[in-house]
Amino acid sequence: MRFMRSAMDGIRSGIRKIAYPVRYWSVYGFRPSPVFPGDLSGYRDVLSAISREKMYLPAGDVVEIGAFTGQGTYQLAKYFEKNAPGKKVIAVDIFMPSADTTANVNGRRMADIYAGKLAGREQRAIFDRVIRDCANVSVIEKDSLGMDFPVDEICFAYIDGNHSPRYVRNDFLITWRILVPGGWLAFDDYGRDLPGVTLEINRLIGEHAGQITKVMTVGTKTGNGYRG
Numbered sequence: 001m002r003f004m005r006s007a008m009d010g011i012r013s014g015i016r017k018i019a020y021p022v023r024y025w026s027v028y029g030f031r032p033s034p035v036f037p038g039d040l041s042g043y044r045d046v047l048s049a050i051s052r053e054k055m056y057l058p059a060g061d062v063v064e065i066g067a068f069t070g071q072g073t074y075q076l077a078k079y080f081e082k083n084a085p086g087k088k089v090i091a092v093d094i095f096m097p098s099a100d101t102t103a104n105v106n107g108r109r110m111a112d113i114y115a116g117k118l119a120g121r122e123q124r125a126i127f128d129r130v131i132r133d134c135a136n137v138s139v140i141e142k143d144s145l146g147m148d149f150p151v152d153e154i155c156f157a158y159i160d161g162n163h164s165p166r167y168v169r170n171d172f173l174i175t176w177r178i179l180v181p182g183g184w185l186a187f188d189d190y191g192r193d194l195p196g197v198t199l200e201i202n203r204l205i206g207e208h209a210g211q212i213t214k215v216m217t218v219g220t221k222t223g224n225g226y227r228g
């Protein structure tokens, strides 16, 4: 009986392994990123929102702050390559998993969550492997605090870097100033287990309310698009 059950589990998992890439391909038109350790945000919801709202149409490049192992970078890169060739995806990460000591409501520090996911592996090495065939990605290995981008216009930014309110504000401001009219900023972790992130995003929406024409949440994990 036990043998039967584990054989069935094996068959089911085999079917899932084949079905998932086929389903993903049929929706997005490219293969999913290498599986381990998976993106943290749920970029499929992000891609669906980008498609639905045609966020790839305005002028300018794409920014991601907080790339971790590149699983989301890969998906953004392939998506924009297909739907808006010519746009660059600029991925910013400090590549120092210990840097963010913000704790969630359960007292778990981001640094510890990243160390657990990496299990001794080197973040940048995995990232480089995952994005190796993404010709439209340009990587900036840097602390995002006060940084300048090498481009003047972006149509979309996905923000999931350091989770302290100071960085949420910083990452908003450094992308907002180069966001074109009709462009979007998206934040991960809105309304979840990092109340400081949610509060700071709410403050930013309030402060820029006159220039924002649409606010929305998508999926169960990732948050908020803004149109400036």
Ligand SMILES: C[S@@+](CC[C@H](N)C(=O)[O-])C[C@H]1O[C@@H](n2cnc3c(N)ncnc32)[C@H](O)[C@@H]1O
Residues within 6 Å of the ligand: 038, 039, 040, 041, 042, 065, 066, 067, 068, 069, 070, 071, 072, 092, 093, 094, 095, 096, 097, 099, 100, 142, 143, 144, 145, 160, 161, 162, 163, 167, 188
């Ligand atoms: C939650 S992870 C990003 C996850 C990614 N969006 C995903 O879903 O796979 C946050 C990332 O932000 C990076 N980070 C932390 N502090 C940073 C800073 N000051 N500047 C740039 N990146 C930072 C970390 O190295 C980590 O890779």
